[in-house]
Amino acid sequence: MKILVALKQVPHQDARLDVNGDGTWIKEDGIKFEINSYDTYALEEALRIKDAGEAEVVVISIGPDRVTQALRTALGMGADRAVHVNDDALVGSDSLGIAKTLAAIGKEESPDLVFMGLMSDDGNASAVPPMVAELMGLTSATGVLKAELSDGNVRVERELEGGALEVVDLPTPALLAVQSGLNQVRYASLKGIMAAKKKPIDVKTAADLGVADAVGSGGAKVKIEKVYQPPKGDGAELLEGSTDEIVTGLVNKIKELGLL
Amino acid sequence: MSTLIVTEIQKGAIREASYELVAFAQKIGGDYASLVIGSGVGDLATAFAGKGGGKTYVADDASLADYNVDGYNAAIQAAVAASGATTILVSNTPSGWDVAPRVAAALDAGFISDVFNHQDGNFVRRVFNGKLDAQVSAGGGTTVVTVQPGAIAPFEGSADGSTEALSVDTSGARAKFVETKVAEAKGVDLSKAEIIVSGGRGVGDPEKFPEVIQPLADALGGAMGASRPVVDAGWLPHEYQVGSSGQVVTPKLYVACGISGAIQHLVGMKGSNFIVAINKDADAPIFEVAQLGVVGDLFEIVPALTAAITAAKG
Numbered sequence: 001m002k003i004l005v006a007l008k009q010v011p012h013q014d015a016r017l018d019v020n021g022d023g024t025w026i027k028e029d030g031i032k033f034e035i036n037s038y039d040t041y042a043l044e045e046a047l048r049i050k051d052a053g054e055a056e057v058v059v060i061s062i063g064p065d066r067v068t069q070a071l072r073t074a075l076g077m078g079a080d081r082a083v084h085v086n087d088d089a090l091v092g093s094d095s096l097g098i099a100k101t102l103a104a105i106g107k108e109e110s111p112d113l114v115f116m117g118l119m120s121d122d123g124n125a126s127a128v129p130p131m132v133a134e135l136m137g138l139t140s141a142t143g144v145l146k147a148e149l150s151d152g153n154v155r156v157e158r159e160l161e162g163g164a165l166e167v168v169d170l171p172t173p174a175l176l177a178v179q180s181g182l183n184q185v186r187y188a189s190l191k192g193i194m195a196a197k198k199k200p201i202d203v204k205t206a207a208d209l210g211v212a213d214a215v216g217s218g219g220a221k222v223k224i225e226k227v228y229q230p231p232k233g234d235g236a237e238l239l240e241g242s243t244d245e246i247v248t249g250l251v252n253k254i255k256e257l258g259l260l
Numbered sequence: 261m262s263t264l265i266v267t268e269i270q271k272g273a274i275r276e277a278s279y280e281l282v283a284f285a286q287k288i289g290g291d292y293a294s295l296v297i298g299s300g301v302g303d304l305a306t307a308f309a310g311k312g313g314g315k316t317y318v319a320d321d322a323s324l325a326d327y328n329v330d331g332y333n334a335a336i337q338a339a340v341a342a343s344g345a346t347t348i349l350v351s352n353t354p355s356g357w358d359v360a361p362r363v364a365a366a367l368d369a370g371f372i373s374d375v376f377n378h379q380d381g382n383f384v385r386r387v388f389n390g391k392l393d394a395q396v397s398a399g400g401g402t403t404v405v406t407v408q409p410g411a412i413a414p415f416e417g418s419a420d421g422s423t424e425a426l427s428v429d430t431s432g433a434r435a436k437f438v439e440t441k442v443a444e445a446k447g448v449d450l451s452k453a454e455i456i457v458s459g460g461r462g463v464g465d466p467e468k469f470p471e472v473i474q475p476l477a478d479a480l481g482g483a484m485g486a487s488r489p490v491v492d493a494g495w496l497p498h499e500y501q502v503g504s505s506g507q508v509v510t511p512k513l514y515v516a517c518g519i520s521g522a523i524q525h526l527v528g529m530k531g532s533n534f535i536v537a538i539n540k541d542a543d544a545p546i547f548e549v550a551q552l553g554v555v556g557d558l559f560e561i562v563p564a565l566t567a568a569i570t571a572a573k574g
């Protein structure tokens with residue numbers, strides 16, 4: 001069994017976000033990056049299948065040199081090998097360009113299962129996983145909170161609104177975009193991190209994958225025109241001063257509401 | 261330019277979000293048509309056509325009775341072909357985000373998700389979990405757009421409309437719907453609480469919930485709630501979760517501690533009568549829905565507030 005996990009490296013959830021010079025994304029220099037939170041659950045789910053039997057777990061990621069760190073972390077957690085698409089030609093790609101790139105790797109690898117995260121913590125698009133499935137000709141499900149494998153089938157529970165679930169049967173090969181919380185994600189052990197140093201990271205370009213025309217701003221069908229701080233509405237009245245003064249203000253308000 | 265509105269049936273009725281798509285299509289401008297997918301949905305489609313849906317295609321087939329990614333994908337593509345639409349609007353709901361990107365990839369179309377506005381010819385959406393907004397432009401070709409439910413007031417008028425049957429080949433469908441499981445009965449029913457004190461990822465540590473958040477809830481005679489990451493990390497069970505995939509609450513007072521205010525959390529608590537936010541980030545979106553805010557460290561404010569409330573009660 002071969003399992004592919006596509007993961008994205010994104011700005012750390014607590015990173016300071018400043019809009020860049022041309023106003024189309026954030027300034028990336030000087031901030032910390034991490035593996036997209038949803039993708040860590042995707043990787044964990046793949047590793048659990050590996051732990052339970054025979055499986056090769058291949059992690060793939062697109063991005064600049066810094067992405068090596070994310071792939072090393074994934075290898076340290078137990079993935080077997082990595083593919084890193086590192087090519088400036090991909091800068092400015094839209095979701096479809098990214099999906100075409102991942103699908104090209106997917107077709108080369110012919111996995112039985114593909115795990116991805118439901119969305120990324122930066123772009124929040126929830127776009128790429130179903131696109132990859134469509135382009136690879138796989139069935140797919142998003143918001144997966146449970147996946148049970150049996151011969152040639154994976155039964156998934158998808159999250160609906162309000163905590164309801166939808167149970168769906170998918171013939172494999174299939175792509176599952178997982179929702180956060182479907183498992184508890186492991187940390188890379190020291191031993192794992194040491195072992196990861198010897199695991200291969202295969203570096204590829206858009207041209208290697210035959211997607212040069214589909215990627216980058218030239219290949220993109222949609223374009224981010226500008227990124228900005230959401231306009232502030234009336235907002236909250238802010239309490240300022242010493243902790244005592246703030247607490248007095250809060251207590252007075254709660255009294256005023258008749259709740260004390 | 262023409263738009264196709266992909267409606268969604270929930271509990272036997274066309275959901276409100278579909279009428280929001282009508283309003284959104286009108287905001288974009290140009291012609292639009294609609295699509296109703298299901299089994300035995302002719303009457304629903306006729307009604308929708310007369311309530312703003314305009315020309316409404318009906319993909320009515322026993323195999324489409326329940327949501328199925330492959331069948332819906334085929335139905336939407338058939339409607340795009342029949343209508344000639346270049347903008348396809350889908351609600352950003354669990355079925356919408358499941359199928360819409362597949363449609364975009366199949367049509368080699370642009371895709372813009374979870375938009376909440378259309379402004380200066382661009383689609384406006386949130387990025388970084390609500391911390392920034394982005395304006396995205398569609399290129400010249402076909403574009404699939406998903407729209408955030410609740411972002412725009414639904415169209416509520418009536419208009420001339422008609423229906424047209426759409427034949428859809430669903431024989432290639434591989435995904436099979438098995439069943440829907442409703443949310444289990446909760447041990448903690450936050451919907452009845454008059455006061456809720458919720459903690460988010462900013463609380464940072466499972467021990468801090470019983471040490472810091474619960475005591476304030478207790479002092480106020482209220483209940484404790486949480487954001488999703490707290491539940492995902494296993495710090496608290498799911499029954500404490502407030503938001504789109506948790507409970508929707510409307511207490512008299514909601515105190516959000518260390519919660520940034522992502523849309524999925526906001527939809528669960530913005531109907532509260534009074535909202536207090538305590539967050540160390542002055543730019544956190546939670547301050548936009550709160551009436552009263554404290555920019556500061558919750559570990560300083562919350563224990564001091566608990567002590568003050570306890571003292572005030574005597």
Ligand SMILES: Cc1cc2nc3c(=O)[nH]c(=O)nc-3n(C[C@H](O)[C@H](O)[C@H](O)COP(=O)(O)OP(=O)(O)OC[C@H]3O[C@@H](n4cnc5c(N)ncnc54)[C@H](O)[C@@H]3O)c2cc1C
Pocket residue numbers: 013118119143389459460461462463486487488489490501502503504505506507517518519520521522523524525528538539540541544556557558559
């Ligand atoms: C389909 C779907 C469904 C979802 N459903 C839900 C849902 O039902 N409910 C839900 O909550 N989320 C839901 N989410 C997740 C949502 O998108 C956000 O990721 C989540 O709400 C963020 O939780 P948070 O605010 O606790 O964490 P963060 O966004 O990480 O915010 C933490 C905040 O804590 C602040 N902070 C840190 N330390 C301190 C301190 N010492 N003092 C004061 N402030 C501090 C930070 O400034 C930050 O603003 C869903 C997502 C998806 C995709």
